[in-house]
Amino acid sequence: MTKVTAQMSVSLDGYYAGPRSTADPHDMAAWMEGLEAPGFFRVTRWVIDAIAWRERLGFAGGEQSVNSRIVEETFAAAGAYVMGRRMFEGGEIPWGDEPPFRAPVFVVTHRDREVLERQGGTSFTFVTDGIERAVAMAREAAGGKNVAVAGGGTLVRQILAAGLLDELELHIAPVLLGDGMRLLDGGLGLDPREGIELTPVRVVETPEVTHIRYAVGGRAKLELDDRGSGAA
Amino acid sequence: MTKVTAQMSVSLDGYYAGPRSTADPHDMAAWMEGLEAPGFFRVTRWVIDAIAWRERLGFAGGEQSVNSRIVEETFAAAGAYVMGRRMFEGGEIPWGDEPPFRAPVFVVTHRDREVLERQGGTSFTFVTDGIERAVAMAREAAGGKNVAVAGGGTLVRQILAAGLLDELELHIAPVLLGDGMRLLDGGLGLDPREGIELTPVRVVETPEVTHIRYAVGGRAKLELDDRGSGAA
Numbered sequence: 001m002t003k004v005t006a007q008m009s010v011s012l013d014g015y016y017a018g019p020r021s022t023a024d025p026h027d028m029a030a031w032m033e034g035l036e037a038p039g040f041f042r043v044t045r046w047v048i049d050a051i052a053w054r055e056r057l058g059f060a061g062g063e064q065s066v067n068s069r070i071v072e073e074t075f076a077a078a079g080a081y082v083m084g085r086r087m088f089e090g091g092e093i094p095w096g097d098e099p100p101f102r103a104p105v106f107v108v109t110h111r112d113r114e115v116l117e118r119q120g121g122t123s124f125t126f127v128t129d130g131i132e133r134a135v136a137m138a139r140e141a142a143g144g145k146n147v148a149v150a151g152g153g154t155l156v157r158q159i160l161a162a163g164l165l166d167e168l169e170l171h172i173a174p175v176l177l178g179d180g181m182r183l184l185d186g187g188l189g190l191d192p193r194e195g196i197e198l199t200p201v202r203v204v205e206t207p208e209v210t211h212i213r214y215a216v217g218g219r220a221k222l223e224l225d226d227r228g229s230g231a232a
Numbered sequence: 233m234t235k236v237t238a239q240m241s242v243s244l245d246g247y248y249a250g251p252r253s254t255a256d257p258h259d260m261a262a263w264m265e266g267l268e269a270p271g272f273f274r275v276t277r278w279v280i281d282a283i284a285w286r287e288r289l290g291f292a293g294g295e296q297s298v299n300s301r302i303v304e305e306t307f308a309a310a311g312a313y314v315m316g317r318r319m320f321e322g323g324e325i326p327w328g329d330e331p332p333f334r335a336p337v338f339v340v341t342h343r344d345r346e347v348l349e350r351q352g353g354t355s356f357t358f359v360t361d362g363i364e365r366a367v368a369m370a371r372e373a374a375g376g377k378n379v380a381v382a383g384g385g386t387l388v389r390q391i392l393a394a395g396l397l398d399e400l401e402l403h404i405a406p407v408l409l410g411d412g413m414r415l416l417d418g419g420l421g422l423d424p425r426e427g428i429e430l431t432p433v434r435v436v437e438t439p440e441v442t443h444i445r446y447a448v449g450g451r452a453k454l455e456l457d458d459r460g461s462g463a464a
Contacts, residue, residue: 011427012402018424035424038454038456039427042454048457174431176420176422177427177454179418179424186410188408192250193267195271195274198406205432207432212404222270222409223274224264
């Protein structure tokens, strides 16, 4: 059965990149000079080192490792993607003629545009009527495989807040960035006395990154507990 | 060799309690009615359920579990504690005549006060000349065991930022709170192009909470990486 999944590389303090760059997302050189890039490269280092990622991009080298198998498995599980507009614009040039997705990608945007067909099975369809519609289109295109929310963080948060996310996998890089763009930074529309309950379904431990996958449950009231308090 | 360690229970979005209560920390009833408590009880539920915690507090019941063994081990490793003023004031009454620490506790505060001797080996010494001094006093008192930073979050962050912390263990509860008091929320005094590097030294997975212990390394420059970018 098709699940809607998301996975993001984050620092231990929850950032998926440094402070947001104000450069045009298409302008890679300007973005590389800004503050967003150093944090982004730190938390995604385990991906860039993985042979499974490098092969998809046509880059030489890379490590055959547990981390690489997780990259491979993540790509293999996805039959279609949903992506935010800013991530698409940032990736459009570096991903080149044969982007790594090899599946239909639905880009949530306000700007209508013709479908972009790329080599290797990737297409970009621009969806201007909201995240629910983009997820529904991706479900239809996924052929029974999963719909993966490719990012960025804003879209992951929106899909989580809308109750559309079945699984969230965080790849926690062992670093503190202190500032930047945070994946889980409010915007979930929660009442102060409720939380979103999760269930950890898989933890994979490597020196470079800790992978934790959660099944996303529903919103639940936070209970007070008078059986005794205090920190351990 | 004595290490300075800290361990905190946090939600997956990094909160150790709900939004900060403005009640007098001594006024437990007012605190229980505020918004800080529900988040606090959710992230520490695994502790309150543990038999090792309940026994220390003289409460009945509790579960004998991996989580309980982690509570036990955490208490056993600490020869002395450093604690923030607000945490002390919040705990002073509920911890009662025989607080769970059974070791000297050094409370960082601006208000001088006589040493408070409690039963079972716990004493509270009030240190008014800063965190370095409190850590040094605790080291001396620890008898070769570890100095544990008991909390709260502000003190943990200060000790981390000052480069005094050797180990940080997070107990990540599988819940999103959306708002509250965040352990790792800036205040680390990092340059935007540097991070604090960590090394994961132990991961313990349970359905109720994921325990990740890190050795704290030094500050390091964040490197750009032009070998290929984009999210996996």
